[in-house]
Amino acid sequence: MKQYLRITAVLLVFGLLILLRNLADNSGNKHRIINQSKASFPSGNNTSSSNNTITAPTAPQTNQAYKDGTYTGSVEDAYYGSVQVQAVIAGGKIKTVSFLQYPNDNGTSRYISSQVMPILVSEALKSQSAQVDIVTGASQTSAAFQRSLQEALKNAS
């Protein structure tokens, strides 16, 4: 678990560095909100040459507050696939950093990405309506629980 957290932390820092480099590269107008998330990029298929090594950016000045907003970093080619991060700045500080892209195409990158990402694909739970043939769910337990609760309430009343 510790090792896992360490890997995650290292990669988070790695992602941050990419983002900060991006911000630094745009120092001319560094408060511009960069939005490249819609742009299309080659997927994590690494048969193409991937000589790009990611170098650490020069350290940003720490006394400088960031402007509030959502900042999207560029897509960077890690050797096992593309990585893209997004940071939300609030109150001049980095509030959250999330991955918009991470490698998930082939077995190797999939394995790596699972170590990198503490959360794989996260979404808000919402209903999907369509005709279904069958349902799966924790139905037995929950139905039993509800019945039991009903009985309990009946007894309590």
Next chain:
Amino acid sequence: MPVTIDIRDSLFNPDDIKEVFSYLCYIDDTFSTYKKDSEISKVNQGLINIKDCGEDMKKILMLCEKTKLDTNGYFDIRGNGKLDPSGLVKGFAIRQAAKILKRKGYSNFYLDIGSDIQLCGRKEKGTKWRVGIKNPFSQTEIVKVLELEDMGIATSGTYIRGSHIYNPLTGRKANEIASITVIARDVYDADRFATAAFAMGRDGINFLEDRRNLEAYMIVDGRQAFSTSGFKKYILQT
């Protein structure tokens, strides 16, 4: 426990269904921990020795040991000095029942026992089976619709939540997952890995991500869900 068998092949003999049901009854009579005179209950009461049990009992217990190794010890049938292989028996039985139907010549059907499902072939020509994942917080709501063929799917979960119990090792809520649904090549794998992943709590989804041929959808609370990276290819595009 409700059992549904839906066969879409044009030829159909009711006797074949009888054979499937008698097999399932035999499994229940042998492995049900709720039946006092089942073989597993007799083992647990110390009335019989495992080495004197039938071949199926020995096989199931061997598969439980194997699954324990496959899941870093999270799948464990030993509790309070008793054996409870039910986290694996259901998936095993559904898979065997599907094999019976295949031997009889059926190729397009599903078998659903207590919402663990083996899907074989397709619903109609060109149409995959549509399986809905229930919202554990709302009995009538479906949160994902999947299109599947020749696969197994199983869900492990509980509704009893909301207590503020924390796991001292992880610092997280002990009861942090509402449900986890696993898609595998057959329902045996889906069932046993769903059981183990559920016991792992939030880490269950990471464990499944690392396993080939397994995809999963984990509902954490009433607002959030997580899925493995290959899960989305099964979601019906609406």
